[in-house]
Amino acid sequence: MEGTSEILEQAIEQLAKLPGTGRKSARRIALYLLKQDESSVMELGEALVNLKKEITRCTNCGVISDGDPCSICSSVKHQTGKVCVVEESQDVFLIEKTNEFHGRYHVLGGVISPLDNIGPDDVRIKQLMERINDEEENIEEVILALNPDSEGEATAYYINKLLKPFDDIKVTRIAYGIPMGTELEFIDEATLGRAFASRNTF
Amino acid sequence: MEGTSEILEQAIEQLAKLPGTGRKSARRIALYLLKQDESSVMELGEALVNLKKEITRCTNCGVISDGDPCSICSSVKHQTGKVCVVEESQDVFLIEKTNEFHGRYHVLGGVISPLDNIGPDDVRIKQLMERINDEEENIEEVILALNPDSEGEATAYYINKLLKPFDDIKVTRIAYGIPMGTELEFIDEATLGRAFASRNTF
Numbered sequence: 001m002e003g004t005s006e007i008l009e010q011a012i013e014q015l016a017k018l019p020g021t022g023r024k025s026a027r028r029i030a031l032y033l034l035k036q037d038e039s040s041v042m043e044l045g046e047a048l049v050n051l052k053k054e055i056t057r058c059t060n061c062g063v064i065s066d067g068d069p070c071s072i073c074s075s076v077k078h079q080t081g082k083v084c085v086v087e088e089s090q091d092v093f094l095i096e097k098t099n100e101f102h103g104r105y106h107v108l109g110g111v112i113s114p115l116d117n118i119g120p121d122d123v124r125i126k127q128l129m130e131r132i133n134d135e136e137e138n139i140e141e142v143i144l145a146l147n148p149d150s151e152g153e154a155t156a157y158y159i160n161k162l163l164k165p166f167d168d169i170k171v172t173r174i175a176y177g178i179p180m181g182t183e184l185e186f187i188d189e190a191t192l193g194r195a196f197a198s199r200n201t202f
Numbered sequence: 203m204e205g206t207s208e209i210l211e212q213a214i215e216q217l218a219k220l221p222g223t224g225r226k227s228a229r230r231i232a233l234y235l236l237k238q239d240e241s242s243v244m245e246l247g248e249a250l251v252n253l254k255k256e257i258t259r260c261t262n263c264g265v266i267s268d269g270d271p272c273s274i275c276s277s278v279k280h281q282t283g284k285v286c287v288v289e290e291s292q293d294v295f296l297i298e299k300t301n302e303f304h305g306r307y308h309v310l311g312g313v314i315s316p317l318d319n320i321g322p323d324d325v326r327i328k329q330l331m332e333r334i335n336d337e338e339e340n341i342e343e344v345i346l347a348l349n350p351d352s353e354g355e356a357t358a359y360y361i362n363k364l365l366k367p368f369d370d371i372k373v374t375r376i377a378y379g380i381p382m383g384t385e386l387e388f389i390d391e392a393t394l395g396r397a398f399a400s401r402n403t404f
Contacts, residue, residue, distance in 0.1 A: 003295045004265050004272040007249075007257050014249040017242075019234045025222050031292055032221045033253055034266060040219075041254040047209075047216040049247040051232060052240045055209050063206050064236065070206040090233055093205045 008034075057089075060131070062107035062124050064089040072096075072105060079103050080136075084143040085128065085159065087111050087152065091145065101143075106131065111151040112158055120158060129162060132169065141170045148176045148194075210236075259291075262333070264309035264326050266291040274298075274307060281305050282338075286345040287330065287361065289313050289354065293347065303345075308333065313353040314360055322360060331364065334371065343372045350378045350396075 003009055008030055015026035033041050057063065058070035065071065072078050072092070082103030086092055092105045108123040131137050142163060146152035156173060163171050177195035178187055187195075205211055210232055217228035235243050259265065260272035267273065274280050274294070284305030288294055294307045310325040333339050344365060348354035358375060365373050379397035380389055389397075 003298070004260070004267040004274055004291075005257055006268050007252050008266055008268075011249040011253040014246040017246075018231050020227050020230065027292065027295075028222065029220050030253060031266075031290075033250060034257065036254070038254045041250055044216040044219075045247040045251040047213040048235060048243055048250075050209050051213040051235055052238070052243040055207055055236065058206070064210055064233075065206040066208050072206055088233075089206075090229065093229075096205070 061092075061105045062089075062109055062127065063092050063105060077102065080138050082141045082143065083128075083131065083137070083139050084145050086145050087147060087155075095145065103141075103143075104137075108146075108155070111146060111155040113151040113154075123155070125159065125162070128159070132163070132166065139169060141172060143172050143174065145174045259309075263294075263307045264291075264311055264329065265294050265307060279304065282340050284343045284345065285330075285333065285339070285341050286347050288347050289349060289357075297347065305343075305345075306339075310348075310357070313348060313357040315353045315356075325357070327361065327364070330361070334365070334368065341371060343374060346373065346375045 011030045011033075012023065012026045015021055015029050016023045018026075021029070033044070054066070056065055056068055058065045058068055058073055060069050060073045063070050063072065067074075079102055082101075083106050084095065084101055084103060085106045085108060086095070087108055087110065089107055092107060095101055095105075106124065106128050108125065108128075110118055110123045112118060112120055112123065128142075132139055132142075142159070144156045144159060146156050160171050163169055175198055176191070177198055178184065178191065184192065213232045213235075214225065214228045217223055217231050218225045220228075223231070235246070256268070258267055258270055260267045260270055260275055262271050262275045265272050265274065269276075281304055284303075285308050286297060286303055286305060287308045287310065288297070289310055289312065291309055294309060297303055297307075308326070308330050310327065310330075312320055312325040314320060314322055314325065330344075334341055334344075344361070346358045346361060348358050362373050365371055377400055378393070379400055380386065380393065386394065
């Protein structure tokens with residue numbers, strides 16, 4: 001027997017399942033919660049239960065959202081015409097934070113990965129094509145903002161091919177290169193090579 | 203606006219309050235939970251709510267427990283006669299794991315710290331003295347297992363002084379010295395000095 005409380009052990013076990021949380025941090029969190037007053041622990045518990053119960057996805061762009069359509073798809077501040085294709089909802093939040101892009105998004109909910117048995121029909125590519133064909137969306141540019149790994153590359157390539165027949169739609173990709181504030185010395189060869197291949201006029 | 207879901211932001215805010223969890227890990231945990239099925243998220247939420255609602259403390263030894271008295275105080279496997287004084291419940295669990303000690307515990311719930319306005323009456327020292335005077339407990343040895351910091355030292359000193367009048371009670375302390383598997387090179391001077399002062403015959 002490790003402890004004197006089965007309830008504590010259960011909480012630790014549940015917390016230890018979270019990403020980045022081992023048994024030690026789970027124990028620390030549980031003991032921390034025990035020291036808090038009941039209302040704040042209830043708040044946490046309820047926030048987690050609500051998370052799963054009440055959250056939905058925007059049927060248009062696929063982002064995690066409280067309402068459908070989401071606040072981006074229904075906002076006039078986010079112009080139609082440009083759609084940025086990302087893998088997951090969190091990518092939307094990251095891009096929104098940069099304040100660099102003021103268009104709409106399309107969350108694929110994954111990338112094509114034959115090794116994991118994920119084909120084009122398992123991600124929201126069909127829905128993207130429906131939006132392309134929707135005249136109200138009036139899409140002129142599709143910006144691919146996928147991760148620079150082999151699955152992301154394959155997915156970008158696939159989407160680019162699907163969009164080829166649309167002469168009036170520009171397909172672009174976000175730039176991959178040296179991260180800001182990093183010294184070249186610490187950059188891997190692949191990134192450095194990519195940065196050279198994608199060089200711009202100064 | 204950072205996200206498209208107020209519910210998600212609330213969950214992240216609650217999670218970010220946990221020790222060792224910043225906003226980034228909180229976001230990662232929330233998005234992870236969103237991918238799980240509803241029942242497992244409910245389980246986590248309930249485990250946390252139960253933690254605060256249903257857990258109690260043993261009125262005898264002060265450990266976090268499901269019942270009162272706790273499973274240690276009511277177990278015949280844990281001999282009376284020896285009582286190990288610790289600061290927090292988690293210390294009990296740590297010591298139990300070593301399987302080196304088979305007596306009872308006494309959780310102070312803190313240590314004397316004049317700077318933080320914590321005096322002897324704010325920790326469970328009075329309750330310890332009651333147990334000392336309780337003939338059923340039949341205490342022969344009090345083992346002080348407090349942290350080797352100034353508050354822990356002060357508390358140990360204070361308890362030792364209170365126990366002086368009891369001629370038939372032995373007061374001991376756990377050994378402080380070089381941790382197992384560590385090279386001397388990496389040990390601070392205070393620990394090394396302590397290890398010399400507490401040296402034993404081989």
